[in-house]
Amino acid sequence: MRRVDQAQEFNECWAIGGEQEAGLLISGLLSNDVVQEHVPPDALSRVSSFDALLSYVAVPIGQLGVGPLADRSGGYPVTTAAGVVYAAAALATMASAAVRRLPHGRSAAERADRALAAA
Incomplete structure (x- = not known):
């Protein structure tokens, strides 16, 4: 019985991890933009x-911390908690009025050229 539970937990961890990776990909693209x-x-x-x-400094810190946490609590709770923390951070960023009001459409170079032309 326990072996089936471990296999199911393993599959659920991979599914949650895949969803997190998709979120990281999208947010990384938006951040770069x-x-x-x-x-x-x-x-x-x-x-x-x-x-x-x-970003590269944060990766080994996270990798060092996740092993002992997963050993103590199990992979599923740690993966779920990581997803919740990531989603909360993304939502907090989007809740910021300064982020929501960022102008879109012109590049920094175009804005600099317009500012120089206006001066």
Whole structure:
């Protein structure tokens, strides 16, 4: 009986993990789009590098923490909790009025050119 439960838990963890990965892919694409659209061209390289550095630093920290947590609590609860935390972070970001009011349509270069032309 326990072997069937473990197989079901394993399959559920993969399903939840796949949903999380799809969410990460979409949010990563949107994040890159926002950075390229709203960061001035002369600072884009530095901002993108700093963003990548923080992202790559977070991965090993998460990997170090998930092993002991999964060993103690099981894979399913840890994967579910990670999904809930990620969804909460995404919803909190979208709830921010500053994020919702970001202008869309013109690139940072076009806005810089218009500002120079107006000056």
